[in-house]
Amino acid sequence: MHLDATQWDIVKSMFEELAALESPARVERLSSLAVSDPLIYRELAGLLEASDSLGDRFEHGAAVATGLAFTEIGLTGQTIGAWHIVREIGQGGMGAVYEAHRVDDQYTKRVAIKTIAAGRASDSLLRRFRHERQILARLEHPNIASLLDGGLTPDGQPYFVMEFVEGTPLDEWCRGHRSTVNDRLSIFRQVCSAVQYAHEQLVIHRDLKPRNILVTDDGTVKLLDFGIAKVVDPAQSDDASLTLTGALPMTAAYASPEQRRGQPVATASDIYSLGVVLYELLTGSRPHGTMPADSFDRAPVPPSRAVTETAAATTSNGSDLRRLRRSLSGEIDSIVLKALRPEPDKRYRSVQQFADDVERFLQGLPVTAQSGALGYRASKFIRRHSVAVLAGALAVIALAGGTMISLYQARVARRERDHAVREAKRTSQVTAFFQDVLASARPQREGRAVTVVEAIDSSIARIDSSFSADPDLRAAIKLTLGATLNDMFLYERARPLLADAYQIRHVIDGPVPSKDQADALFDLANIEAQVGDAGRAESLYRVSLGMLGRQPDPDSADIYEGWSNVAEAMLNQGKLNEAAALYDTVARALDRLKPDDVELRGVTRANRGTALAQLGRSVEAEPVLREAVHLFEQSRGLDDPRVASALQPLAGTLILNEKYAEAESVARRATTINEREFGPTNPATLSSLRMQTSSMVESGRCREALPLVRSMVALRGHELAEIDPTLGVALMQLGQCQAELGDLASGEAT
Numbered sequence: 101m102h103l104d105a106t107q108w109d110i111v112k113s114m115f116e117e118l119a120a121l122e123s124p125a126r127v128e129r130l131s132s133l134a135v136s137d138p139l140i141y142r143e144l145a146g147l148l149e150a151s152d153s154l155g156d157r158f159e160h161g162a163a164v165a166t167g168l169a170f171t172e173i174g175l176t177g178q179t180i181g182a183w184h185i186v187r188e189i190g191q192g193g194m195g196a197v198y199e200a201h202r203v204d205d206q207y208t209k210r211v212a213i214k215t216i217a218a219g220r221a222s223d224s225l226l227r228r229f230r231h232e233r234q235i236l237a238r239l240e241h242p243n244i245a246s247l248l249d250g251g252l253t254p255d256g257q258p259y260f261v262m263e264f265v266e267g268t269p270l271d272e273w274c275r276g277h278r279s280t281v282n283d284r285l286s287i288f289r290q291v292c293s294a295v296q297y298a299h300e301q302l303v304i305h306r307d308l309k310p311r312n313i314l315v316t317d318d319g320t321v322k323l324l325d326f327g328i329a330k331v332v333d334p335a336q337s338d339d340a341s342l343t344l345t346g347a348l349p350m351t352a353a354y355a356s357p358e359q360r361r362g363q364p365v366a367t368a369s370d371i372y373s374l375g376v377v378l379y380e381l382l383t384g385s386r387p388h389g390t391m392p393a394d395s396f397d398r399a400p401v402p403p404s405r406a407v408t409e410t411a412a413a414t415t416s417n418g419s420d421l422r423r424l425r426r427s428l429s430g431e432i433d434s435i436v437l438k439a440l441r442p443e444p445d446k447r448y449r450s451v452q453q454f455a456d457d458v459e460r461f462l463q464g465l466p467v468t469a470q471s472g473a474l475g476y477r478a479s480k481f482i483r484r485h486s487v488a489v490l491a492g493a494l495a496v497i498a499l500a501g502g503t504m505i506s507l508y509q510a511r512v513a514r515r516e517r518d519h520a521v522r523e524a525k526r527t528s529q530v531t532a533f534f535q536d537v538l539a540s541a542r543p544q545r546e547g548r549a550v551t552v553v554e555a556i557d558s559s560i561a562r563i564d565s566s567f568s569a570d571p572d573l574r575a576a577i578k579l580t581l582g583a584t585l586n587d588m589f590l591y592e593r594a595r596p597l598l599a600d601a602y603q604i605r606h607v608i609d610g611p612v613p614s615k616d617q618a619d620a621l622f623d624l625a626n627i628e629a630q631v632g633d634a635g636r637a638e639s640l641y642r643v644s645l646g647m648l649g650r651q652p653d654p655d656s657a658d659i660y661e662g663w664s665n666v667a668e669a670m671l672n673q674g675k676l677n678e679a680a681a682l683y684d685t686v687a688r689a690l691d692r693l694k695p696d697d698v699e700l701r702g703v704t705r706a707n708r709g710t711a712l713a714q715l716g717r718s719v720e721a722e723p724v725l726r727e728a729v730h731l732f733e734q735s736r737g738l739d740d741p742r743v744a745s746a747l748q749p750l751a752g753t754l755i756l757n758e759k760y761a762e763a764e765s766v767a768r769r770a771t772t773i774n775e776r777e778f779g780p781t782n783p784a785t786l787s788s789l790r791m792q793t794s795s796m797v798e799s800g801r802c803r804e805a806l807p808l809v810r811s812m813v814a815l816r817g818h819e820l821a822e823i824d825p826t827l828g829v830a831l832m833q834l835g836q837c838q839a840e841l842g843d844l845a846s847g848e849a850t
């Protein structure tokens with residue numbers, strides 16, 4: 101007996117759902133069908149058996165749509181264009197994929213070649229194939245497999261050539277590396293970066309799932325398979341109509357409700373699919389599991405309740421299910437469920453907004469998906485694993501503890517030395533000006549102590565009038581004062597001085613910028629980095645370094661040190677892989693240019709180690725940061741603040757690696773050094789103190805940590821602003837500890 105149209109629609113819908121299930125769940129669903137609808141059961145069982153024999157690395161949607169399998173005439177050993185086919189690596193609904201290499205001597209490269217299956221080159225399939233090739237041609241992103249070439253086979257069938265991605269599906273990679281929750285969130289942000297880029301190019305993927313997201317050995321994500329993607333603007337596609345609506349190939353377990361219903365889809369559909377991917381990464385199961393199809397129109401069980409012992413065993417947290425559930429509860433539940441809202445308009449407005457909320461969680465900041473202002477900020481850790489905060493805290497270790505700004509400080513020191521040489525040769529007017537600035541800070545003035553900052557403030561208005569006829573000196577003084585205020589963390593006071601110095605030098609220098617002009621711009625970039633505009637900081641750093649490179653006798657080492665600041669800005673924008681690669685380049689270059697500079701080697705190791713920790717590679721980061729500490733001890737002694745600046749990220753990394761006792765000892769040492777050097781409320785001291793309390797809280801010693809946590813919270817509104825990451829971490833720890841010690845009301849009210 102043959103299936104009618106209605107029954108065949110049921111088969112097509114259920115096939116994708118069952119194909120995505122693990123064997124036990126699939127058998128359970130099929131068993132119930134065998135009783136309720138034997139005809140559909142037999143058809144589905146046959147299709148699933150055929151599909152399993154092909155494997156699911158490449159999608160089987162088109163073949164399923166007709167209920168037919170195909171036999172591909174192998175191309176292994178043949179040459180197509182400039183490419184020699186080595187082996188077949190997969191088959192799917194549209195055809196086969198082969199590994200190949202270039203046959204001429206132009207260059208050596210492994211590639212993947214996708215072809216249409218012999219005997220299946222229908223008009224609709226050819227349109228889909230050309231459609232995918234056209235979409236890939238418009239996408240150039242480090243996390244998207246790139247299109248390299250295309251043409252026709254000897255028998256006239258189209259093919260296209262892509263980069264060969266030797267990787268593992270996202271979910272398998274995370275299980276195989278026993279990735280922590282934070283590791284999985286970090287790598288998920290790479291996926292978001294690729295999808296957001298596609299959306300910006302007006303492309304909706306429509307088939308996002310772990311099998312289409314490969315991860316290479318170095319942790320780089322590559323998004324594949326745009327075979328059923330949609331171009332949003334029909335004017336940009338030669339066949340936009342082919343992917344608008346209707347019964348199309350898809351993976352039902354990852355498809356949005358509107359896609360499953362055959363309705364028009366927008367970027368919100370991809371956001372839903374990303375939510376499914378993240379849900380599965382964190383829990384080991386899909387949101388709706390084996391539930392009926394209409395369950396997709398309801399919110400799923402929160403991830404913290406869906407996670408299983410099996411999933412817990414595949415994280416570096418081991419098999420502690422209670423701890424894993426606590427780490428997912430709260431913000432992560434809210435983030436994932438917002439992406440999985442059945443109503444498209446209630447999901448995140450964009451993939452970038454989704455990724456930003458994930459980043460806010462990693463940074464220990466309130467997420468937009470969860471409401472509750474102050475009470476939420478204080479008590480949101482009641483059921484969550486506090487290691488999550490440490491991964492986010494690593495992103496601000498550098499700024500608060502001094503690691504990443506080390507190269508900036510070195511540049512300032514050298515520049516002040518250069519300025520000092522020049523100033524010695526300048527007029528007595530300049531000497532008199534600075535003497536007056538210092539004299540105005542004497543305690544006797546106005547019957548009270550006048551600080552150096554107040555003295556500088558009062559002198560600024562006199563610079564233009566005192567040196568109106570000498571713009572060169574005017575610019576030099578403003579640059580020196582601006583750099584001084586910048587180094588004192590007084591960014592808003594420094595900014596107008598540096599901007600003026602830059603503008604004056606720009607007029608004086610003409611088309612060839614001077615080193616002073618480049619230095620002013622570099623300091624302005626540093627201000628943008630410190631106040632949180634990492635994108636603008638990166639842009640200004642790059643322009644400044646370009647100016648330095650055009651100097652008559654450029655200092656290569658100085659320029660490479662500046663590139664370390666570019667890497668930091670990239671890191672703070674979430675460009676984790678690019679930042680880590682740039683840190684590696686800087687380290688190798690400076691090792692070559694200054695092999696005997698032990699302290700500089702310490703700086704490059706500290707920066708690279710911090711970047712690796714943020715990238716989720718905390719095990720790899722640990723020995724790099726240990727080396728940085730050793731190098732600073734060599735160059736500075738055991739108790740120098742530079743040693744503390746490397747001890748702090750080491751402590752954070754040790755916490756991520758669950759070495760809590762050593763982490764506390766390392767953080768305590770950094771706190772002692774910073775407090776002796778800078779005082780108890782200095783940002784560096786408080787940053788290392790928060791690492792100390794984090795290690796205590798994480799190891800279950802809330803009662804001992806609570807007095808230290810309260811001492812940090814007490815600085816709120818004084819030394820700690822509302823947006824200060826140390827205050828955010830302290831509030832979270834306070835809420836968690838009060839709740840764990842039975843004071844839930846205080847935790848909620850903090």
